[in-house]
Amino acid sequence: MTPAIRFLEKHNASFTQHQYPCTALDDFGAHAAQQLRVPLGQVFKTLLTEGEQGAVVALVPSSGKVNLKRLAKAAGVKKLEMMPPTKAERLTGYKVGGISPFAQKRALPTVLDTSAADYPFILVSGGKRGLSVGLAAGELLALLNAKAADIAEQS
Template identity: 80%
Template sequence: MTPAILFLEKQKAAFTLHQYDCTAHDDFGAHAATQLQIPLEQVFKTLLTEGEQGAVVALVPSSSKVNLKRLAKAAGVKKLEMMPPTKAERLTGYKIGGISPFAQKKRLTTVVDASAQLHAEILVSGGKRGLSLGVTADLLHSLLNAAIADIT
């Protein structure tokens, strides 16, 4: 049980669990999509960014790249840059390749790419490598108070 799963269960949220053998050392989203035989655009990666106003979490399809200007605008901040991996691990309590948007050490501003609304379910990290959670964009919006915007 990861903190993310415990959080969702406590909230009585509907989600699906997807486990796979993770042998990747980078591009974890593509690896998950291949292992689970799910389209790459349905597997969302959790990216940590930072700026003068603090940290912002971006959830974007593994098939895309985050547009930092669009993300900053959606988060209501001036400028953002990618956070170094070691800092992202310290801030969230999760390891790279397994950073879940749920149950991070501190509640951070979160923005989900609008393409999530095109799918009945998207996969996000479950809190460790080799574990993904199937959730809806609405669930991310309601449980994380996440904004939904075009950020790719």
């Protein structure tokens, strides 16, 4: 059981677990969508960014990428850039491809793309490769004290 699953259970969250064989070496979101047979836009990737004011987590559909200017504006900071993968792993306690927005080493400001509202539930990493959790966008926002904003663009 991952820290993310323990976090969700501790907070009595309404969520589902989805395990699948993970053979991907990159584009983990696309792999998850294919394995779980859901639209690519319903699987959200957890991206770590950083700026002078610290780190910010972006949750965007796997079908797109984060717009760093819009993310910075939503987070109330001047400028953000993508965090190097090794630093993201150290900061969150998770491995790339399995970075969950839940139960990271410390709580970070989190912004969820507004497209999450298009689905009855979204899938995010459950804390390891090959494990996703499904939950309503509103529940994710409440659990993480996160914001919703238009931060994604098609890649």
